[in-house]
Amino acid sequence: MEAALDLLGKGESLTSISLREVAKTAGVVPTSFYRHFSDMEELGLNLADELGMLLRKLMRAARQPDLPPKELMRQSVDVYIDFVLQHRNHFTFMCQCRTAGTPALRNAIRNELRFFAHELASDVRQTTLLPGISSQDLDTVCQLIVTTVADATIDLLDLTDQSPNVRQEFSLAVVKKLSLIWLGANAWTHVSD
Amino acid sequence: MEAALDLLGKGESLTSISLREVAKTAGVVPTSFYRHFSDMEELGLNLADELGMLLRKLMRAARQPDLPPKELMRQSVDVYIDFVLQHRNHFTFMCQCRTAGTPALRNAIRNELRFFAHELASDVRQTTLLPGISSQDLDTVCQLIVTTVADATIDLLDLTDQSPNVRQEFSLAVVKKLSLIWLGANAWTHVSD
DNA sequence: AAGTTCAGTGTACAAGTGTTGACTGAAAAT
DNA sequence: ATTTTCAGTCAACACTTGTACACTGAACTT
Numbered sequence: 001m002e003a004a005l006d007l008l009g010k011g012e013s014l015t016s017i018s019l020r021e022v023a024k025t026a027g028v029v030p031t032s033f034y035r036h037f038s039d040m041e042e043l044g045l046n047l048a049d050e051l052g053m054l055l056r057k058l059m060r061a062a063r064q065p066d067l068p069p070k071e072l073m074r075q076s077v078d079v080y081i082d083f084v085l086q087h088r089n090h091f092t093f094m095c096q097c098r099t100a101g102t103p104a105l106r107n108a109i110r111n112e113l114r115f116f117a118h119e120l121a122s123d124v125r126q127t128t129l130l131p132g133i134s135s136q137d138l139d140t141v142c143q144l145i146v147t148t149v150a151d152a153t154i155d156l157l158d159l160t161d162q163s164p165n166v167r168q169e170f171s172l173a174v175v176k177k178l179s180l181i182w183l184g185a186n187a188w189t190h191v192s193d
Numbered sequence: 194m195e196a197a198l199d200l201l202g203k204g205e206s207l208t209s210i211s212l213r214e215v216a217k218t219a220g221v222v223p224t225s226f227y228r229h230f231s232d233m234e235e236l237g238l239n240l241a242d243e244l245g246m247l248l249r250k251l252m253r254a255a256r257q258p259d260l261p262p263k264e265l266m267r268q269s270v271d272v273y274i275d276f277v278l279q280h281r282n283h284f285t286f287m288c289q290c291r292t293a294g295t296p297a298l299r300n301a302i303r304n305e306l307r308f309f310a311h312e313l314a315s316d317v318r319q320t321t322l323l324p325g326i327s328s329q330d331l332d333t334v335c336q337l338i339v340t341t342v343a344d345a346t347i348d349l350l351d352l353t354d355q356s357p358n359v360r361q362e363f364s365l366a367v368v369k370k371l372s373l374i375w376l377g378a379n380a381w382t383h384v385s386d
Numbered sequence: 387a388a389g390t391t392c393a394g395t396g397t398a399c400a401a402g403t404g405t406t407g408a409c410t411g412a413a414a415a416t
Numbered sequence: 417a418t419t420t421t422c423a424g425t426c427a428a429c430a431c432t433t434g435t436a437c438a439c440t441g442a443a444c445t446t
Contacts, residue, residue, distance in 0.1 A: 013293040016208040018433060028394075031435080035393050099347055100206040100293035106351070144341065144370050151340040154292055158299070177337050183384070184377025191376070211403060221424075224405080228423050 001050070002026070004043055005089035013096050014044055014105075041102050048097070048108035051090050055116050058083050059123075069129055069182070077174050080149065081167065084156055095154050117146040133189045141185045148177055194243070195219070197236055198282035206289050207237055207298075234295050241290070241301035244283050248309050251276050252316075262322060262375070270367050273342065274360065277349055288347050310339040326382045334378045341370055 003026035007017050019040055023030040037043045062079045064072055084091045098109045121142040124130060130138065152174045159170060196219035200210050212233055216223040230236045255272045257265055277284045291302045314335040317323060323331065345367045352363060 011296070013206075013208045015206045015293065019435095020433065029396075030433090031396090031437095032394055034435085095292045098292065099288045100208065103204070103351075140366070140369055141373065144373065147341065147344040148337065151344065158296075173333070176333055180334065180337065180377040180381055181373065182377070183380040184373040184375070187376040187380050188373055212405095213403065222426080223403095224407095224426085225424055227405085 001043060001047055004047065005093065008092050008096070009089040013100060014040075014093065015100055041104060044097065044101065044105045045108055047090070047093055048105065048112060051094055051109070052112045052115070054083075054087055054090055055112060056119075059116070059119055063123070070179070073178055073182070074171075074175055077171055077178070081156065081171060084153055088157065091153055092157055095150070095157065098150065113146055113150065114143075117142040120145065130185055130189065133185065137185075137188060141181065141188075144181055145178060148181065149174070152177070194236060194240060197240065198286065201285050201289070202282040206293060207233075207286065208293055234297060237290065237294065237298045238301055240283070240286055241298065241305060244287055244302070245305045245308070247276075247280055247283055248305060249312075252309070252312055256316070263372070266371055266375070267364075267368055270364055270371070274349060274364060277346055278355075281350065284346055285350055288343070288350065291343070306339055306343065307336075310335040313338065323378055323382065326378065330378075330381060334374065334381075337374055338371060341374065342367070345370075 004014070004017060004022050006025055007021060008014060012021075017040070019033050020030045022040070022043070023033045037046070058080070061083065062076050064075060067075065094109055094112075097105045098113070099106070101109075117139070121135075121138050124138060124142070125135075130141075133141070152170075156170065159166065197207070197210060197215050199218060200214060201207060205214075210233070212226050213223045215233075215236070216226045230239070251273065254276065255269050257268060260268065287302055287305075290298045291306070292299070294302075310332070314328075314331050317331060317335070318328075323334075326334070345363075349363065352359065
């Protein structure tokens with residue numbers, strides 16, 4: 001799995017990586033691959049599981065003591081950016097397989113993201129933010145947040161210039177989008193439909 | 194190019210399609226491929242151009258006479274859904290190559306979407322909607338709208354059940370997200386930062 | 387101490403891969 | 417009328433691909 005992630009980091013996409021390549025970079029003969037997975041797809045599914053673990057870990061890391069909403073958002077985004085860059089290859093995998101890859105893989109990733117959104121919603125529900133929003137609407141908002149962040153991740157991973165000011169600019173752009181969604185969510189609760 | 198799109202529609206992803214496969218489904222010997230493209234990547238870039246054309250066509254088709262904003266949104270989303278299903282393979286290509294695919298391809302798609310967002314912004318600017326928003330903020334809003342729609346497209350293309358009620362449910366979900374963004378944009382203009 | 391599981395090795399095969407060079411015939415340009 | 421361009425063909429190359437089978441040695445069970 002590590003070998004596969006390494007290849008992914010080198011610019012290949014999971015669909016274009018061969019079983020033999022994985023075996024070779026793992027320093028192992030091709031037939032040995034079958035001792036662990038019956039298929040490249042199965043390897044992918046295991047990577048998706050690993051990604052799920054990471055997301056849960058991220059969730060715990062991002063939970064902050066009570067802060068003003070604006071500051072909380074800023075801080076969460078920064079934590080996220082750090083986390084992505086620290087697990088670059090896993091997130092490359094996530095972004096790629098969300099759209100390319102076999103249907104089973106796409107579904108696995110989609111489910112992880114859905115779960116993440118759900119967790120986020122249940123976290124928000126236990127705060128005083130967004131009082132009186134319907135459960136369904138809150139889910140919509142959280143889905144929107146998650147897809148927005150996922151989209152930003154694509155750009156983040158493509159960002160070659162890692163200088164602090166470029167990074168902060170990027171961070172601010174994400175925060176801006178999230179703030180906009182947040183404002184919308186607040187306005188939403190004060191509207192009949 | 195048609196052959197490549199057909200293969201894409203059959204569940205393959207552009208990165209996993211071979212030159213020979215394309216040639217074969219085009220009913221042509223592999224070497225003939227080189228008469229048209231030097232590379233699979235070049236074929237991809239041409240597909241991206243074609244996609245650009247389609248998006249412009251869509252833009253024209255979606256421009257409606259003055260309507261209440263809510264109704265306009267509903268109608269635009271429906272037009273979009275029809276359009277995507279009518280050009281299924283092109284949009285599959287778009288969704289896949291936005292994240293997977295070579296850097297050059299990713300960039301090409303990204304630019305098409307960026308351009309689309311820009312056009313959208315300039316359209317909105319000529320209406321009475323969102324009065325007094327800064328140019329930069331409007332761009333952010335439109336980017337958010339475009340990425341949200343692009344994300345929805347992934348799900349739309351995976352939607353196997355094409356019954357009218359499922360479709361309408363999907364349409365409503367998208368409209369809901371866009372409305373939320375729209376509300377946020379309105380609230381945004383009445384805020385200092 | 388003997389047996390079983392486990393992760394690895396080597397060899398082999400049939401297909402499929404990108405790319406090459408030399409050729410053909412029709413259409414377009416001169 | 418002759419030349420040039422163009423889209424196609426065929427045969428061949430060196431290489432990579434997934435997968436099968438038989439084997440080996442260490443670790444763990446019993």
